[in-house]
Amino acid sequence: EAGVAQSPRYKIIEKRQSVAFWCNPISGHATLYWYQQILGQGPKLLIQFQNNGVVDDSQLPKDRFSAERLKGVDSTLKIQPAKLEDSAVYLCASSPGTRGLGTGELFFGEGSRLTVL
C-alpha cells in the first residue's frame, strides 16, 4: 500500500514570495491534515479536511495561508506571501476518518521542508 506522498521535499524561497505544497493521501482515507513543525517544536495542526470539506482551520493564518482539497483526494497548501517565521517542515497526514473520539493513527508523509530567507 502506497503511503502519503508529498512534494517538494525541500524548498528555499525569499520572504514575500509564494510557495505551494502538494499532498496525496493514502487511497481511501477520508481525512487529511496539514501540520506545521517548526524546528525544536512538536507538529501543530494547521487544517483538517474531511473529504473535501474543512473540519478545523482554527490555527491556519488565513491572511497568508490557504489550503484546498478538491475532489476529496489530494490537497495543496499555499503560502503567499511567505515570512521568515514560516520556515518549517510541513507535514501532511491522512486517516480513515473515524468519527467521534479518535482511535486510529495518522499516517504521515515525509514532509516538505521550507526555508524562507
Next chain:
Amino acid sequence: AQSVTQLGSHVSVSEGALVLLRCNYSSSVPPYLFWYVQYPNQGLQLLLKYTSAATLVKGINGFEAEFKKSETSFHLTKPSAHMSDAAEYFCAVSGVTGGGNKLTFGTGTQLKVEL
C-alpha cells in the same frame, strides 16, 4: 481542550540501558494517547497507542507504555536501548473535532544513545 507535556527535551542513555521518556496528559474526557517516532528528515511513525483497552501497551521495536490515570501519565519505556533508537519521540493525545481524528502533540524528546 486536551494537551500533553513531555518532560525533558533531550535524554541521553548508554546502549543497553533503560529508556524512559516521560509524558503527562491533560484531558476532560477519557483520552486516546499515542507515541510517535521521527527519524531525521522523515515523517512521524506510530510506535504505539492507548485506546482504553489494556493499560500496558506494547509497540514496535521493543517499546511499551503504561497508561496511569491516577498520575495522568503515559511514559514510554524500553528495557535496553539500541543505537538505532536515536530519534525524536513525540507524545500525542487524540481529541474530537466532529469528524476524524485530531492529534495534539507534545514538544518532543530527542533521544541520544551513546556507546
